[in-house]
Amino acid sequence: MTLKSIPATLSLSAALLLFASFTSRAESSKTIPITASKFKFEPNEITVKKGEEVTLVIQSEDVTHGLALKDFGVKTEIKKGQSTEVKFTPTTAGDFEGKCAHFCGKGHGSMKMTIHVVE
Numbered sequence: 001m002t003l004k005s006i007p008a009t010l011s012l013s014a015a016l017l018l019f020a021s022f023t024s025r026a027e028s029s030k031t032i033p034i035t036a037s038k039f040k041f042e043p044n045e046i047t048v049k050k051g052e053e054v055t056l057v058i059q060s061e062d063v064t065h066g067l068a069l070k071d072f073g074v075k076t077e078i079k080k081g082q083s084t085e086v087k088f089t090p091t092t093a094g095d096f097e098g099k100c101a102h103f104c105g106k107g108h109g110s111m112k113m114t115i116h117v118v119e
C-alpha cells in the first residue's frame with residue numbers, strides 16, 4: 001500500500017460504514033412483551049408489519065405454558081416465573097392464531113392469541 005492509496009482506502013471504508021449504518025436502520029425490528037397466565041395471553045391481540053422481524057418476550061406468571069404459532073414455525077415452552085424469547089418474520093399479511101402449547105389446566109384449550117399482520 002502506498003501513501004497515495006491511503007486516502008482512497010479511508011474514503012472507501014467511511015462509505016462502507018455509512019452504508020452499513022443506513023442499512024441497519026432500514027431493517028426494522030419490533031419487540032413485544034407477552035404475559036402468559038391461566039388461561040390467557042396479555043395482550044391477546046397484537047399487530048405487526050409484514051417483513052418486520054418480531055421478537056416476543058413471553059413471561060409465565062403461574063405455571064408452565066407454551067406458545068405455538070404454527071404459521072410462523074414457532075413453538076416454545078415458558079416455565080413458571082421465567083421468560084422466553086422467540087423471533088419470527090411474517091411474510092404474509094392476515095390474521096393468525098397462536099395457542100398455548102403446554103397443558104396448563106382446564107381452560108388450556110381457550111388460551112389463544114391473534115396476530116394481525118399488516119402490509
